[in-house]
Amino acid sequence: MLTYELKKSPGVPLYEALYRCIRADILAGRLQPGQKLPSKRALAQNLKVSKITVEGAYGQLLAEGYIRAAEKVGFFVEDVPFTPAAAAPCPAAAPASPRQPLLDLSGSGTERFPFSVWSRLQREVMLDYGEKLLLPLPNQGIAPLRQAIADHLAAFRAMTVKADNILIGAGTDFLYNLLIQLLGRDKTYAVEDPGYGKIHKIYAAGGVRCISVPMDREGVLPEALHPAQVLHLSPAHHFPTGRVTSTGRRQQLISWANSSGGYIIEDDYDSEFRFDAHPQPAMQSLDSSGRVIYMNTFSRSLAPSIRISYMVLPDHLMTRFRENLGFYSCTVSSFEQYTLARFLSRGYFEKHINRMRKYYKMRRNQVLSALRRCSFADKLTIREEDAGLHFLLKVDTPLSDDALVRFCAEKGILVRPLSSYYHLPIPEEDRRCLVINYAGLNQQALEQVLAAWDDA
């Protein structure tokens, strides 16, 4: 039976203290994947706490993917103990614990935010707009921001988009839910596999059927799309493989949408961060029949805590939105919309992206070079290294993926295997392959970890 001494400390609820103890044991491997946790009642009795405290702790561990629940059986330690930081609830509430990983390669990170510019624009917006900021918001977002986004897309993605067709929302999660209401609950939604598991969860929570579609080197397989009416994909930079959907495949997918009356949700997330290749034009530009919905977010390119995303709807869907869903209020405050509009139209966003691209490129080179220098470099192969803010690291090892991740965790490295992003059966070549997110990486920690590894 798990036994911890739960100390009351100010500002830390008891369930949180318990959650941290269990999480620490999972991270340290003292609780093994697959191991059954005690029942809530039994643990509550053992620790002399209320059942609600245990429920709170288990709930948090469930939400963060450290454990899973099997109905009427109990709770089990997850095989993949690490979730991306972006999806982890309450990270700000969890102060550094002695067992925190030395090196977190599992999540995304953004830093170097242009605070002084943003702050100055906020003040300007207050002074310039005044009372106008208090007016009820247009439900698709304020016109200056939509125009600034249209101009940005024209300049950087060579896209011809009307400001009137842009819809602003508080994050892509929100926009996906809006699309379910706009396109219909009777449709089947297809997502790429492997893929970002959250998208699958959002469609499921939205009450629609969602299927996983396999990919080859060129992108999703069109022949697997037949049960679906809507395809959700990231053609510019697939997560986590980093693959770019080929020109031929893009044409095939648009033909599929045209002939079947289907829709393509083009999630252009991360497309700002390409280093080696000229980006492919957006699929939205290839589409002349209004079958592609383009989507992107500033939460990725500015900061995860800025909740502004947008989508570009074809004319008929914009009309349908106004007719059927025009009663929804806009979800982004006017202050932030006006600030972002100025940030875009005055060229600060372009500067920021250029600076971040250089910075990430430097960081990527540091990571690659550190890996090439380390004592077991001959066991490592880099895959798809010119994509976004992560790459794949194939490891030549007899270990299973679970064992590999545990081995890394013992060394203080938090990392997720490519296999954990699969719903469909995992191809052999994608096993023993780690997804290395270097955006939020601490270079010093990387050197330390690799040095300690060599010494061991």
Next chain:
Amino acid sequence: MLTYELKKSPGVPLYEALYRCIRADILAGRLQPGQKLPSKRALAQNLKVSKITVEGAYGQLLAEGYIRAAEKVGFFVEDVPFTPAAAAPCPAAAPASPRQPLLDLSGSGTERFPFSVWSRLQREVMLDYGEKLLLPLPNQGIAPLRQAIADHLAAFRAMTVKADNILIGAGTDFLYNLLIQLLGRDKTYAVEDPGYGKIHKIYAAGGVRCISVPMDREGVLPEALHPAQVLHLSPAHHFPTGRVTSTGRRQQLISWANSSGGYIIEDDYDSEFRFDAHPQPAMQSLDSSGRVIYMNTFSRSLAPSIRISYMVLPDHLMTRFRENLGFYSCTVSSFEQYTLARFLSRGYFEKHINRMRKYYKMRRNQVLSALRRCSFADKLTIREEDAGLHFLLKVDTPLSDDALVRFCAEKGILVRPLSSYYHLPIPEEDRRCLVINYAGLNQQALEQVLAAWDDA
């Protein structure tokens, strides 16, 4: 056939120009309720514009409730030509037109926002938190804001609420949708009738069954709730009648929830603005079995363009949220959450509410006194005048509600009848009764309109 000379003017798309012409004709009564509009094709040919332009204009008119669509028949001018300003899309995009109403009693308005305090707190937050503002947000909202809200609820609503049970979201529309996912799509949701029509629309768009429940003087009728598992109501201040659910009825409704395993969504919207009576305690405080979900918004009490709302979930629903929906990102940016947290915890919100309460009370008295002084005061009866930011004005007239609203529109007054908020059959006593929203009212315009009326 409608004929307009559509002039191209910079910044105004052609569809918008057409939309404004048609809207002006509806407001002026030149297009009568029930009148059929020309088909999109015919109008496009007549005006020599593209069909897309007409579609855009009709779409906007539909979204704003000026016209309705009958499938395969065409478009008709609506009987109730006026929607609340808060629901009207793109008001900021529409500059003053010569036919705009002189006096808008149909919408809500907020002004006197404490710009300088808010701006100062924004700067402080940037300086004090710095890089921390860039961390991924806890998905239920940042802890300092949740704590500040819990403290506020304790001080002003005598509610005992844990910060951990509070969930922050970008507007109540968003939270309603989250609740559908949390409570289940298989449930039937009951709403008060008459009521704010948008809530009905949101449940319908969310794909759940929604029924209208009649009310008496004490609140919704418990005996009409049997097909429902979830009841959505505003016990502190019902819109638009202003009724306060009686203590006895509250107990009955909580018993209903307890015995049926149902839930009550207590929408406490507007409860800050009560003048004459001590507010009743929240239903959430009466509930000892976790059946009441409390909800409120700062969009109403601060400004409609600030999109921050919250709900208080009972323990088991908070656990369910973490288990089933913990993957959702928070929808409110960290900058605004930290700013609002300080605004609350330093007492600025309390000051603002006190100031606004005085201001609205003064305005209400001005409106009531102007109405009592006018030449047809003997035809007017005020109903439920101690409630929120509106009251009901019963008019002794042989006119129908539609004719009364048109009559007001001819005088330049935009107003909605109580009958337009009914889904169920309208009781005779609620006919010829106007909903007077005075929050955004211009006192000078009111005096002018009443004076012109006397002169006529």
